[in-house]
Amino acid sequence: MNAAGSDRRNGSQLVAETLHAEMDRDPSVIVLGEDVAELGGVFGATRRLRRTYGDERVLDTPISETAFVGAAIGAAQAGLRPVVELMFVDFLGVCFDQIMNQMAKARYMSGGAVTAPLVLRSAVGCIGAAAQHSQVLSATFAHIPGLKVAFPASPGDLRGLLLTAIRDDDPVIFLEHKWLLKTRVAELPFCEDLSEPADAVPFGELRRLRDGGDVTIVAAGFMVQLALTAAEALEAEGIRAGVVDVRTLVPLDREGLVREAAAADALLVVDDDYADYGMCGEVIATVAEALGRGAPRLARHALDVPIPANRALEEAVVPSAASIAAAARGLVSASAAQVPA
Amino acid sequence: MTAIDLADAYRTMAVYRRFEEAVGAAVVTGEVHGEMHLGIGQEAIAVALRAMLEPTDAVVSTHRPHLHALALGVDPVALLAELLERSGLSGGKGGHMHLFSRDPQFMCTGIVGASAPLACGDALAQQRRDPGRVTVAVAGDGSMNQGAVFESMNLAALWRLPVVFLCEDNGYGISVRRDVATAGQLADRGTPFGIPGHACDGTDPEAVYAALGPAFERARSGDGPSVVVATCYRFRGHYEGDADTYRPKGEKDDWMSAPRDPLSRLRARLEAAGVPVVELDAADAAAEAEVAGWLEAARSVPFPDVDRVRDDVYAAPGARQGVRA
Structure with a gap:
């Protein structure tokens, strides 16, 4: 499933290359955020941009998320296409007003007269940094009308969805999973062929990365990679597990989800965001509303506590390939038990 | 810097006062069903701002925004229609605290x-596209x-942004x-950032104009923000x-008394300077008529189409519902 060959790049390099290409293509694209210019981003996703595009288009900001996220919105409304980096998504708490009340609502509140075409990139997911630096919070954004939420699962989508995000006329939250940023693309369970320049990937169109039958695992971001590993393990046990990548939480490919669900005996939704009131519930509601009693058996596997620091505690609650496989196994055996003899 | 034309300021402030009164009356009639914040008493600030603004400048205002919109030259009928819950400036979706105009x-x-x-x-x-332009x-x-x-003050000072932080x-x-x-003192709030501050009597258009002058000049010449x-x-x-x-009656009576009310105070000053009373009465009557005309025009603006309540969330309709473009 990995077509990257001997490519030694990681996800953050791909993000930087994509930003580079877009800044080259469109002079209205600017990049701003903490440590994005001199350092090139704490994950390296804005590396070497300032060298090419200078201080005017690549701006290190003070640690003032409200001010610089708000400024990105104001600049977008005035005609630029800012790509603003929120270093860790957990810092959402210090700028949520600008995102929730200004960014998301400008178009609606102006009756369509004013747009805020910007991308807010943010690193998400657990890398052993405990409760305030490991969250995903995708559903917190997705809950707010007016925001689009892209959550790439693979190197190819890091490029392709980012292109779409920058060119989109709506504000887009672009969630970059830290494992995807840090892992060499050739070492991932799944990677596209990256030899050709990236094409824009349309929002709102899920993809099936693996055919199943017994159970279909629906996920986003790095959980898709883990689900593929889990599916591999399940196959050795004789369980055919499919994997579906939703790609964008908003717009959500509801038709596609219903189609996938209709073809599956069981559907497991996996998320490293919190379980309650989140993507799992949204996917399951979509399927249940459309298929009613014809829906497959449904289950979710996601976080229900803050993320702990200690490794064993962390592993006990953050989904892994093993925990996803176990959840899928449990769902399949429960489904089998339901089938009348 | 030229002086503000006080006779013109009076005419405009009279319009502002009548405008806000008309909006207040629309709350009573039920044409406005929600929250409404009026700027009556604060007209001198808006009129000085008006004298300072160029048509290409931008203003980002607050929950009490009507007079600033008028000061910048926003279409008063579209503005009033939006306030009256019609398909005005924001198509009825913004309302009085969320007014947007592109030009x-x-x-x-x-x-x-x-x-x-x-x-x-x-x-x-x-700042690079159009140097000399100011954002308030x-x-x-x-x-x-x-x-x-x-x-924002820190950011504006660091990046020498052409911003005037105007505190009412x-x-x-x-x-x-x-x-x-x-x-502390509000006008000193920019001091730690190296931002100059100017305090003024916000009931006197001449004083506000004098305080805004150096702030706009500094912003237009690329030297950065002011407070x-x-x-x-x-x-x-x-x-x-x-x-x-919560406000003591004596305090209210004092501020709103004829010698301190920005409008009657300016009128008295113009009278003392020899402006004929008939001229001032004419200005009052003209303001009344102008606002009445806007009101009539605004009331003929249609109400928003309820069928379009889900439009304008995204560029393409249906994005949230999962409808493919």
Whole structure:
């Protein structure tokens, strides 16, 4: 499933290359955020941009998320296409007003007269940094009308969805999973062929990365990679597990989800965001509303506590390939038990 | 800097007063069903701002925004229609705290202090494209205690943004008196960032104009932001319907007395300077007629189409419902 060959790049390099290409293509694209210019981003996703595009288009900001996220919105409304980096998504708490009340609502509140075409990139997911630096919070954004939420699962989508995000006329939250940023693309369970320049990937169109039958695992971001590993393990046990990548939480490919669900005996939704009131519930509601009693058996596997620091505690609650496989196994055996003899 | 034309200021302030009164009356008739914040008593600030603004400048205002919109030259009928819940400036979706105009470039926000970061971004976008253009971030005294404003001052100073932070200090954040909520002097709030501050009597258009002058000059010449604090008094409650029991009667009577009311005070001054009373009466009558005309025109603007309530969330309709484009 990995077509990257001997490519030694990681996800953050791909993000930087994509930003580079877009800044080259469109002079209205600017990049701003903490440590994005001199350092090139704490994950390296804005590396070497300032060298090419200078201080005017690549701006290190003070640690003032409200001010610089708000400024990105104001600049977008005035005609630029800012790509603003929120270093860790957990810092959402210090700028949520600008995102929730200004960014998301400008178009609606102006009756369509004013747009805020910007991308807010943010690193998400657990890398052993405990409760305030490991969250995903995708559903917190997705809950707010007016925001689009892209959550790439693979190197190819890091490029392709980012292109779409920058060119989109709506504000887009672009969630970059830290494992995807840090892992060499050739070492991932799944990677596209990256030899050709990236094409824009349309929002709102899920993809099936693996055919199943017994159970279909629906996920986003790095959980898709883990689900593929889990599916591999399940196959050795004789369980055919499919994997579906939703790609964008908003717009959500509801038709596609219903189609996938209709073809599956069981559907497991996996998320490293919190379980309650989140993507799992949204996917399951979509399927249940459309298929009613014809829906497959449904289950979710996601976080229900803050993320702990200690490794064993962390592993006990953050989904892994093993925990996803176990959840899928449990769902399949429960489904089998339901089938009348 | 030329002096402000006080006779013209009087005519305009009379229009502003009548405008806000008309909006207040529309709350009573039920044409406005929601919250409404009026700027009666704060007209001198808006009229001085009007004298300072160029049509290409931008203003980002607050939850009490009408007079700033008029000052920038926003279409008064579209504005009034939006306030009256018709398909006005924002198609009926924004309402009085969320007014947006592209040309001239005006916007406002109902979140206290949130206008400052937006103004910084607007200024950032314009500073290279159109040097000499100014973005005004309007704030109330209450918003000066918001982190967003401090962060924005730092950013504006660092990046020498052409921003004028204009604080309308009407003495109260809803019911909380300034001295209960605010330490130090508001005009000094920019000092740690190296931003000059100017305090002025916000009931006197000439004083406000004089304070705005160096701030606009500094911004237009690329030297960065300024803070201007204009002290005034809101004549109405925080919102229409506010019982307003928190302000002492004596205080209200004093601020709203003829010698201190910005409009009657200016009238008295013009009379003393020899402007004929008939001329001032004519200005009053003209203001009345002008606002009545706007009101009539605004009332003929259709109501928003309920079938389009889900439009304008995204560029393409249905994005949230999962409908493919």
